[in-house]
Amino acid sequence: AQTVTQSQPEMSVQEAETVTLSCTYDTSESNYYLFWYKQPPSRQMILVIRQEAYKQQNATENRFSVNFQKAAKSFSLKISDSQLGDTAMYFCAFMNRDDKIIFGKGTRLHILP
Amino acid sequence: DADVTQTPRNRITKTGKRIMLECSQTKGHDRMYWYRQDPGLGLRLIYYSFDVKDINKGEISDGYSVSRQAQAKFSLSLESAIPNQTALYFCATSDLAPGTSGTSSYNEQFFGPGTRLTVL
Numbered sequence: 166a167q168t169v170t171q172s173q174p175e176m177s178v179q180e181a182e183t184v185t186l187s188c189t190y191d192t193s194e195s196n197y198y199l200f201w202y203k204q205p206p207s208r209q210m211i212l213v214i215r216q217e218a219y220k221q222q223n224a225t226e227n228r229f230s231v232n233f234q235k236a237a238k239s240f241s242l243k244i245s246d247s248q249l250g251d252t253a254m255y256f257c258a259f260m261n262r263d264d265k266i267i268f269g270k271g272t273r274l275h276i277l278p
Numbered sequence: 279d280a281d282v283t284q285t286p287r288n289r290i291t292k293t294g295k296r297i298m299l300e301c302s303q304t305k306g307h308d309r310m311y312w313y314r315q316d317p318g319l320g321l322r323l324i325y326y327s328f329d330v331k332d333i334n335k336g337e338i339s340d341g342y343s344v345s346r347q348a349q350a351k352f353s354l355s356l357e358s359a360i361p362n363q364t365a366l367y368f369c370a371t372s373d374l375a376p377g378t379s380g381t382s383s384y385n386e387q388f389f390g391p392g393t394r395l396t397v398l
Contacts, residue, residue, distance in 0.1 A: 169320075174318075207391075208366060208391070208392045208394075209389070209391055209392070210321075210368065210370075210389035210392075212386065215386075256320055256321070264309065264328075264372060264385050264387075265323060265326065265336070266321075266323070266387060268320035268321040268322070269320055270318055270319055270320045271318075271320050
């Protein structure tokens with residue numbers, strides 16, 4: 166069975182700093198998708214970034230980028246120039262070809278002014 | 279208007295009561311999902327439906343049932359609510375999309391705003 170592990174329950178960083186959230190996963194499949202979701206206090210689930218396992222190039226979306234290490238089954242999220250609006254719970258997630266998503270337990274990120 | 283809506287947004291009920299949470303979508307998607315979120319546990323899949331005639335159990339279906347009344351509507355029922363069903367419930371939808379490389383497909387899931395359910 167696939168599993169997703171986020172080892173940092175909570176983190177705090179100063180505004181404008183760079184922060185990296187860790188995620189590891191376990192699967193025997195070779196083709197899959199990985200995601201980072203953001204859940205602000207409004208509780209809406211917002212897709213931040215996605216990575217397709219067959220692509221070697223790391224995904225980037227503005228200030229958000231990932232470090233995807235397929236052999237190590239690692240998928241970390243880097244937030245550059247962090248902003249107060251980045252304060253949220255962040256979930257790492259895995260999806261295989263049957264379209265079911267498996268979520269990690271989340272990392273609560275606080276951006277401090 | 280939101281593409282995926284959930285009603286009610288918040289609900290407080292008592293142990294033993296029957297509760298129905300409703301989800302509607304205007305995205306025209308065939309696939310719909312119900313998740314439960316508990317503090318410290320992330321989101322877990324309760325049930326999913328790939329079309330109106332297809333209903334499947336997810337990771338934690340015990341104590342829940344679902345009904346797919348139409349392509350656009352997917353309801354979650356708690357026949358006899360218990361306190362450990364207190365949680366945040368999310369509905370999501372997705373549709374089949376062609377893969378960008380021809381070797382795989384990616385079906386983004388779009389989430390509703392969530393329903394906070396409290397069972398006393």
